[in-house]
Amino acid sequence: MKAVRFAAAGVAGMAELETPKVRSGHALVRVRSAGLCHTDIEVLHGRYGEGAFPLIPGHEYAGTVEAVAEGVTSVQPGDRVAVDPNIPCGHCAACRKGLTNLCATLKAYGVTENGGFAEYSLVKVGHLHAIGDLDFATAALAEPLACVLNGLGAAGVEASRPASALVFGAGPIGLLMALSLKAKGVAEVGVADISEPRLAFAEALGLTPFVSGSEQLAARAKSFDFVADATGVAKVVEGMVGFTADGGTALIFGVCAPDARIAVAPFEIFRRQIRLAGSYSLNRNIPQALEILSHDDGTMSRLVSHQLPLAEMLPFFSRHSGDPATMKVQFSAEA
Ligand SMILES: [Zn+2]
Numbered sequence: 523m524k525a526v527r528f529a530a531a532g533v534a535g536m537a538e539l540e541t542p543k544v545r546s547g548h549a550l551v552r553v554r555s556a557g558l559c560h561t562d563i564e565v566l567h568g569r570y571g572e573g574a575f576p577l578i579p580g581h582e583y584a585g586t587v588e589a590v591a592e593g594v595t596s597v598q599p600g601d602r603v604a605v606d607p608n609i610p611c612g613h614c615a616a617c618r619k620g621l622t623n624l625c626a627t628l629k630a631y632g633v634t635e636n637g638g639f640a641e642y643s644l645v646k647v648g649h650l651h652a653i654g655d656l657d658f659a660t661a662a663l664a665e666p667l668a669c670v671l672n673g674l675g676a677a678g679v680e681a682s683r684p685a686s687a688l689v690f691g692a693g694p695i696g697l698l699m700a701l702s703l704k705a706k707g708v709a710e711v712g713v714a715d716i717s718e719p720r721l722a723f724a725e726a727l728g729l730t731p732f733v734s735g736s737e738q739l740a741a742r743a744k745s746f747d748f749v750a751d752a753t754g755v756a757k758v759v760e761g762m763v764g765f766t767a768d769g770g771t772a773l774i775f776g777v778c779a780p781d782a783r784i785a786v787a788p789f790e791i792f793r794r795q796i797r798l799a800g801s802y803s804l805n806r807n808i809p810q811a812l813e814i815l816s817h818d819d820g821t822m823s824r825l826v827s828h829q830l831p832l833a834e835m836l837p838f839f840s841r842h843s844g845d846p847a848t849m850k851v852q853f854s855a856e857a
């Protein structure tokens with residue numbers, strides 16, 4: 523089978539590999555759509571995961587079950603499925619608390635085990651979720667959406683019912699978060715970015731655009747019940763508190779550099795009763811993401827900007843596309 527393979531740190535290429543043989547408790551999935559995410563680039567450079575090279579990357583994928591191991595009854599050939607990539611140990615302190623995303627020895631398809639940028643992927647059957655009649659490109663958004671939902675859960679969004687929200691970063695994940703807030707009934711959802719074309723796209727999706735650093739945005743200081751960062755820029759994170767309304771919540775969702783630091787006034791957090799939240803990855807909530815995608819009117823799937831054959835994915839691992847029209851880039855078996 524054809525696959526994208528990370529041979530060693532920083533070395534990505536195409537490979538012709540043997541199709542995996544079905545092992546006990548596993549199913550062979552024919553990958554139909556697989557999304558590229560910034561994490562894949564971190565994995566390539568050995569900055570994320572264990573540097574388990576060689577590796578087939580890709581942790582956001584959906585496809586059809588091709589074959590199952592003997593005795594497997596939960597799925598059968600032909601089933602349309604999305605993959606939950608996280609493989610928690612199940613018995614460490616975090617796992618026992620139900621925080622499987624914080625497992626002390628967390629493994630994941632596409633990070634420590636071969637993932638979805640291949641024609642086929644061998645996956646434990648417990649990691650497969652039925653997608654109904656969702657198209658594969660949309661179903662491959664279930665993993666990033668599940669990360670967003672885990673973030674909104676960690677921030678207590680459901681219980682606090684914000685009337686207004688602001689998301690920094692109009693990339694695919696920021697927009698997915700903004701659209702999720704809309705789907706949860708938040709009346710006003712703003713998106714802030716420095717890219718005018720990205721803001722125009724956000725507006726076309728029904729979101730309120732704000733140019734970062736503009737007077738229009740400055741005028742909205744302390745006015746959003748919920749503020750999230752999806753840029754991973756520490757300076758942006760530092761500024762979030764200033765836009766958070768009294769009693770509101772700020773969520774650190776974007777991935778900042780591990781050595782980055784911010785300065786915030788503890789007095790302000792205290793006096794204005796602000797909640798600072800963080801969130802990481804997804805926590806067994808692919809079904810909830812699929813549920814939201816199944817009710818989406820097609821707006822979320824507009825975040826998929828590229829559907830490419832495997833070989834055409836390669837350039838996206840080595841350079842950051844400066845093109846603001848590049849949103850979610852996916853491998854598509856149909857492309
Ligand atoms: Zn990802």
Ligand SMILES: [Zn+2]
Pocket residue numbers: 610611612613614615616617624625626627628
């Ligand atoms: Zn664990």
